[in-house]
Amino acid sequence: MSKEEKKEQIMQTALSLFAKQGFYSTTIADIAREMGMSVGNMYNYFPSKESLAKELLIYTSKKFGDEIRKINEMDISSKEKIKKIVELYFKKAVEEPELVDYFMRVYLSNKEIFNNGCEGMLCVSAFVTEIMIFFEEGVRKKELKNQDFFAAFGLFMGYIGGLAFLNRENILGKPLEEYIEPVSENIYNALKA
Amino acid sequence: MLLKPKIIWIDAVGCNGCSHSFFNKPEISSFFENFELLYHPLLYTEDLKIQECDVLIVEGALKANFSRLGYDLNSLITELFLKAEKIIALGTCAVYGGIFGNGLMFEKEQKGKFYKCRDKIINIPGCPIHPEWLSYVLDMIRLDRYIPLDEFNRPLEIFTYTSHMGCTRNEYFEWKIDAENFGTKEGCLFYYQGCQGPFTHSSCNKILWNEVNSKPRAGTPCFGCTEASFPKKNLFKTETFMGIPANIPLGVSKRAYLTLSGIAKSLINDRLNKKLIECKNENNKKNN
Numbered sequence: 001m002s003k004e005e006k007k008e009q010i011m012q013t014a015l016s017l018f019a020k021q022g023f024y025s026t027t028i029a030d031i032a033r034e035m036g037m038s039v040g041n042m043y044n045y046f047p048s049k050e051s052l053a054k055e056l057l058i059y060t061s062k063k064f065g066d067e068i069r070k071i072n073e074m075d076i077s078s079k080e081k082i083k084k085i086v087e088l089y090f091k092k093a094v095e096e097p098e099l100v101d102y103f104m105r106v107y108l109s110n111k112e113i114f115n116n117g118c119e120g121m122l123c124v125s126a127f128v129t130e131i132m133i134f135f136e137e138g139v140r141k142k143e144l145k146n147q148d149f150f151a152a153f154g155l156f157m158g159y160i161g162g163l164a165f166l167n168r169e170n171i172l173g174k175p176l177e178e179y180i181e182p183v184s185e186n187i188y189n190a191l192k193a
Numbered sequence: 194m195l196l197k198p199k200i201i202w203i204d205a206v207g208c209n210g211c212s213h214s215f216f217n218k219p220e221i222s223s224f225f226e227n228f229e230l231l232y233h234p235l236l237y238t239e240d241l242k243i244q245e246c247d248v249l250i251v252e253g254a255l256k257a258n259f260s261r262l263g264y265d266l267n268s269l270i271t272e273l274f275l276k277a278e279k280i281i282a283l284g285t286c287a288v289y290g291g292i293f294g295n296g297l298m299f300e301k302e303q304k305g306k307f308y309k310c311r312d313k314i315i316n317i318p319g320c321p322i323h324p325e326w327l328s329y330v331l332d333m334i335r336l337d338r339y340i341p342l343d344e345f346n347r348p349l350e351i352f353t354y355t356s357h358m359g360c361t362r363n364e365y366f367e368w369k370i371d372a373e374n375f376g377t378k379e380g381c382l383f384y385y386q387g388c389q390g391p392f393t394h395s396s397c398n399k400i401l402w403n404e405v406n407s408k409p410r411a412g413t414p415c416f417g418c419t420e421a422s423f424p425k426k427n428l429f430k431t432e433t434f435m436g437i438p439a440n441i442p443l444g445v446s447k448r449a450y451l452t453l454s455g456i457a458k459s460l461i462n463d464r465l466n467k468k469l470i471e472c473k474n475e476n477n478k479k480n481n
Binding site for chain 2: 069119120121122125126128129130132133135136137138139140144146147148149150152
């Protein structure tokens with residue numbers, strides 16, 4: 001196994017532990033134990049827990065960004081793209097709930113961990129850039145309304161993030177997949193030209 | 194080429210701004226030493242005769258059914274065109290139509306009336322042209338030197354640059370810090386104030402105007418006056434789609450540009466976020 005593959009494996013393990021126990025209650029020793037590695041060897045891959053948390057953010061942002069990029073490159077309308085993005089997000093939320101948990105419970109709730117090296121867009125740029133491209137092209141094609149980027153971004157991401165969160169809390173009355181259609185419709189109605 | 198190439202300078206539909214720009218050049222006397230001006234609409238020359246010349250300079254746009262010096266304008270230019278060795282389309286109106294009508298070789302970006310004769314044409318757009326640009330082309334013709342041109346027949350020596358190159362605000366561009374008002378020394382004019390410098394071909398920040406300044410240096414956005422799209426509307430406002438500039442710097446993909454600029458904006462540059470004069474040495478020490 002290459003060093004990069006091993007790093008990915010460690011990140012996957014850390015992801016589930018961080019998501020389950022939170023960043024502060026998880027130690028490098030916990031991650032090492034779960035991996036069947038020595039603590040000393042762990043430090044060959046990540047110099048600190050903070051650096052692991054940051055790389056994890058870059059890694060997940062890139063993975064998610066790559067998926068959205070594929071949608072951006074499809075020859076379909078903005079309306080259809082919205083549905084594809086919602087579908088992608090909800091699918092991830094169901095299949096890899098630790099991803100959403102990590103983002104909400106670790107990244108958004110413990111910004112102090114990310115203050116040094118992950119400010120602003122630094123670690124989430126792969127994902128945010130694709131959303132920018134989606135919006136920009138939608139407006140250019142006159143399918144979406146020209147408005148402030150963050151007004152649109154907050155509406156889109158806040159909405160689907162919120163639904164994924166409610167799903168994780170077992171508050172939704174129906175499976176998350178059943179919300180794809182109405183949520184996409186609402187987002188489109190709010191953003192359309 | 195002759196010792197003193199003969200020039201006919203004809204004014205089509207325009208404002209004579211390019212003439213004013215050129216003849217206000219401090220070293221203009223060398224032009225008269227090196228060239229023979231057979232006709233110019235504003236200077237004391239003989240009346241226009243349709244005759245052979247080495248260089249025909251057309252300033253201003255073509256227009257159908259427009260009378261000039263007792264001729265139909267477009268027919269007059271066609272006749273002069275046929276008798277000239279080289280033609281310089283001078284200013285954005287002559288090159289692409291600009292403000293007033295149709296260009297010689299182009300109508301905006303489409304092929305124009307004289308496109309087929311493009312081998313004879315050198316385009317010098319600008320509103321107005323910089324005097325050095327015309328001087329360069331005339332001297333190259335006089336010395337019988339080859340002038341490399343771009344796809345719009347613009348001399349590469351001038352128009353391979355963007356007006357962004359050499360701008361004194363480039364540091365602010367790098368860090369995505371915009372000027373909040375016009376006329377300030379600090380801040381970039383690209384993000385909100387309409388500056389078209391990063392995608393406009395010209396050497397305005399390399400060969401300065403009146404030897405001292407350029408629009409962006411003085412705090413006014415570049416209007417993109419050397420391009421076929423000139424004049425756009427809302428010259429003092431950057432066109433954006435969902436907050437993202439509709440036109441991005443040349444040579445990069447939108448994805449690459451957005452990634453780079455998002456990262457630059459995330460890294461706050463303390464020094465450039467305040468008035469430069471307020472920057473003290475402590476900042477420099479801290480950075481070390």
